[in-house]
Amino acid sequence: DTAVSQTPKYLVTQMGNDKSIKCEQNLGHDTMYWYKQDSKKFLKIMFSYNNKELIINETVPNRFSPKSPDKAHLNLHINSLELGDSAVYFCASSQAGVQTQYFGPGTRLLVL
Amino acid sequence: GIQVEQSPPDLILQEGANSTLRCNFSDSVNNLQWFHQNPWGQLINLFYIPSGTKQNGRLSATTVATERYSLLYISSSQTTDSGVYFCAVSTGGGNKLTFGTGTQLKVEL
Structure with a gap:
């Protein structure tokens, strides 16, 4: 079973x-994230939601x-x-009170 | 914001060799994770280790929170260990992970 898809x-x-x-997670987590990985493989958080509420909104x-x-x-x-x-966009999830984040397989976006 | 530095940036090993990867961070953390990004791009959790020592098979990790660094040990490396190893930390609320720039590891036969 895929945990984060x-x-x-x-x-x-x-x-x-x-x-x-x-993005969908079947881990029962209540917090989800979007990260962006650029062409130099640098990963940076974009957003985070907890129970459908936006809690992190980076620039x-x-x-x-x-x-x-x-x-x-x-x-x-x-x-x-x-x-x-153009980048790879990763979704992740975690459970409040448990810090470990689990990542999805990524979506490779190419804009021409 | 918090700074995360990883070293070395690149590493080439012969199969069977051991290695140590380092992660330095500039502030106290409440979350530290090590990830392996395999050649297919998948981010795989290795350890959640804001402090202390953990081992999982040929991999182990140690975080010395008071000195603000973490080490990832890979023993008896295999070609399947190739990829990029990331350290990521968070501080304060929100569990926002800040990633280091990674160590690119290549294990050769």
């Missing part, structure tokens, strides 16, 4: 398009909008995609 795994799109990435363009319909899902919608948005 993401769809799609690969996404190739044109500049200016709008796209969404979905990210407002073209990026996370949505958490329930505590098992955290989606990332990106408007007006730019070349610089």
Whole structure:
């Protein structure tokens, strides 16, 4: 059973398009995260939700909008995609009071 | 914000060799995790170790929180150990992980 899953795994799109990435966890965790890994493999947090409430919102363009319909899902919608948005986006989850974060397989986004 | 430095940045080993990877951090932490990013890009949890010592098979880790560093030991390395090893820490509330720049490990036959 996959603990943290993401769809799609690969996404190739044109500049200016709008796209969404979905994340689901079946670990029963109440906190979920989005991280971005750039071409130099540097990983940086973007957002975090706890029980559907936004608790971390790093300096990210407002073209990026996370949505958490329930505590098992955290989606990332990106408007007006730019070349610089090309990266690998990782979803992660953890349980409040237990620090360990578990990561999904990543979504490789390429903007042409 | 907290700074996380990893060394060495690159490491090439012969199969069977041992190695030590280091992570230095600039502030007190309440979470420290070691990850292995395999050649397919998957981030695999190795240890949650904000302090103390843990072992899992050929891997072990030690964090000396008072001196703000953590070490990851890999013994009898195998080609499947190749990839990037990340240290990540958080401090304060929110459990926001700050990642180091990683150690790229290549194990050769």
